[in-house]
Amino acid sequence: MEITKYVLENGINAFQNVSFKNTSFDERFYMVDIKKNYKNETVEKYLLQKGSCSYKKMVDSLKLVHLEENILPQKMSCLSSSEKLKVELAILLIANVECIVFPYFDIYFMEKELMFFKKMFKKLVKKYKKTFVFMNSNLSFLYEFADRIVVQKTKKNVVVLDNPKFYEEDLNAFIGEMPIVDFVKYTNEQGKKILEYTDLKELLKAIFREV
Amino acid sequence: MKKLVEIKDLRIENQLGKIIDNISFSIYEGVNVFLCGTPGSGKTTLLKAIAGMRKYKGHITKTVPVEVVLDSYDFTKKTILEELEYVRLNEKDKKIVNKFFTKSVLKKNILDVEESILKMVLLCKAFLRRPLVLLADNLLSYLDKKTVEKVLNYTKKNKITLVTVSTAIEEALFYDYMIVLDKGRVAIEGKTLQVLEQEKILKRLGIGLPFYVDLSLQLRLYGLVDGIYLNKEDLVGAIWK
Incomplete structure (x- = not known):
C-alpha cells in the first residue's frame, strides 16, 4: 500500500x-x-x-x-x-x-x-x-x-x-515548528546570517562564526 | 506555601521486585511538578498510588481533593456529550465544558475523534470534579500548542496544582519543580532549571534536554552567553548583545 x-x-x-x-x-x-x-x-x-x-x-x-x-x-x-x-x-x-x-x-x-x-x-x-x-x-x-x-x-x-x-513550509499554525527551525528563522529575521540547519552541532558552529 | 500532599517512605512491589523504593516528597500549592524518568521507573505507579488506585506501604497524606487522569480510555457512552453527561450538568459546569469543546465536537462519536480530543474529555471530566491537585499521565503530549495554553491557564486560574508524568522533556519548562525517577528511586529533584542543568546525570539516565536549555548550556560552555535562556528572543538577545 x-x-x-x-x-x-x-x-x-x-x-x-x-x-x-x-x-x-x-x-x-x-x-x-x-x-x-x-x-x-x-x-x-x-x-x-x-x-x-x-x-x-x-x-x-x-x-x-x-x-x-x-x-x-x-x-x-x-x-x-x-x-x-x-x-x-x-x-x-x-x-x-x-x-x-x-x-x-x-x-x-x-x-x-x-x-x-x-x-x-x-x-x-x-x-x-x-x-x-x-x-x-x-x-x-x-x-x-x-x-x-x-x-x-x-x-x-x-x-x-x-x-x-x-x-519552506510555515507549520506554526498547525503543528508548530521544530525549535531549531523556529530559532534559525528568528535569528535571520534579526539580520544575522545563519544557514537553515536542522542539526544542533552545525548550528553551534554557525553561531560561533557569526558572533 | 501550603502542603497539599505528602508522600513519605513510599514502597510498592510486584512479583518481579520493587517498583517504588522508598520515595518521599511533597506537593505544594501552586508548584506544578514535572515527573519524568527512565522507562519502568515507576512514574505511573506513583501517580496511581497517590490517587488511591494502587496498594502501597508508607504514608500518603492528602489535605485537598486530588484527581487523576491516566493515559488510558474506558469510555462507555457513544458521544462526547453523553460521556460528559452534559444535559445533567449545571450552568457552571457547562461553562467549563464549553471552554474546551465546541458544540459540534461535543456531538461527535467517541470513536471518530482524535486522541487529543479524547484526552480533553478525560481532563474535562476531572475538572468537573473540582480538584485542587491534578495528577496526569502524559497530559500535554497529545495536545496542540493552543490547547496546552488553554489548559495551563485554566489550572492556574482555578488554583489547580498539576503533577504530570511525561517523557516529553520540552514540556518540563512549563513546570516549577522537576523530579527524575530511576529504578523506583528519586535520582534528582529540584527547581526545573536547576535539574536541567545536571546535564551529565540526565544524559546517564538517557534523558535529553529541551532545545533552548541545551543550546544555552553549550553556548555558555564556549563563553558566548552567561546563563540559560528559554526562548528565542532572550537567547538571540544574549548572544548578540
Whole structure:
C-alpha cells in the first residue's frame, strides 16, 4: 500500500478507524493501541494469542525490544506503558505485518530509548521491508524517525514534506515548528546570517562564526 | 506555601521486585511538578498510588481533593456529550465544558475523534470534579500548542496544582519543580532549571534536554552567553548583545 496516497485520499485520521476494523493479524495493516483493555492475560498468553510460535522465538523477540524472559508471567495490564509498547513490537516481529501504525510513539520513551528504536526501525525497514507510520504532532521526533512527513493542515489541505523541507513550509499554525527551525528563522529575521540547519552541532558552529 | 500532599517512605512491589523504593516528597500549592524518568521507573505507579488506585506501604497524606487522569480510555457512552453527561450538568459546569469543546465536537462519536480530543474529555471530566491537585499521565503530549495554553491557564486560574508524568522533556519548562525517577528511586529533584542543568546525570539516565536549555548550556560552555535562556528572543538577545 502506498501510505502517502492513502493519507492524501483518506486523511490522517482514517488510521483511527483502521485500529477498530483490523484486529486480526491476517491484515497487512496494524495499528498499535496500548490503551486497550488487556484484561487479565499474561504476556506469554498475549503473545501466543497472536499466532503460534516457539518459546525460543518468543524470548528472542522480547530480547530484540529490550525485554527479558522474566516478563512472560506478568499481566499485560500491570506493565508500564513503555513495556506494553515493547510487547506489541515483539508481537509484530513474530507476526508478518507489512505496515505498522504508531500513534504518539515518542511519548512513551526518553531520548536514549528512542534512539535505540530508531536504529531498530531502520533495520526492519531495510532487512524486512516493513513500513512504519507515526501519527504525531512532534516534528522533532518525526524528523528523526520518518523519511517522509505528511502534514494535514486542514481536512483538504495536506502537505507532503519529502526529504523534509522544514524551512519552506510555515507549520506554526498547525503543528508548530521544530525549535531549531523556529530559532534559525528568528535569528535571520534579526539580520544575522545563519544557514537553515536542522542539526544542533552545525548550528553551534554557525553561531560561533557569526558572533 | 501550603502542603497539599505528602508522600513519605513510599514502597510498592510486584512479583518481579520493587517498583517504588522508598520515595518521599511533597506537593505544594501552586508548584506544578514535572515527573519524568527512565522507562519502568515507576512514574505511573506513583501517580496511581497517590490517587488511591494502587496498594502501597508508607504514608500518603492528602489535605485537598486530588484527581487523576491516566493515559488510558474506558469510555462507555457513544458521544462526547453523553460521556460528559452534559444535559445533567449545571450552568457552571457547562461553562467549563464549553471552554474546551465546541458544540459540534461535543456531538461527535467517541470513536471518530482524535486522541487529543479524547484526552480533553478525560481532563474535562476531572475538572468537573473540582480538584485542587491534578495528577496526569502524559497530559500535554497529545495536545496542540493552543490547547496546552488553554489548559495551563485554566489550572492556574482555578488554583489547580498539576503533577504530570511525561517523557516529553520540552514540556518540563512549563513546570516549577522537576523530579527524575530511576529504578523506583528519586535520582534528582529540584527547581526545573536547576535539574536541567545536571546535564551529565540526565544524559546517564538517557534523558535529553529541551532545545533552548541545551543550546544555552553549550553556548555558555564556549563563553558566548552567561546563563540559560528559554526562548528565542532572550537567547538571540544574549548572544548578540
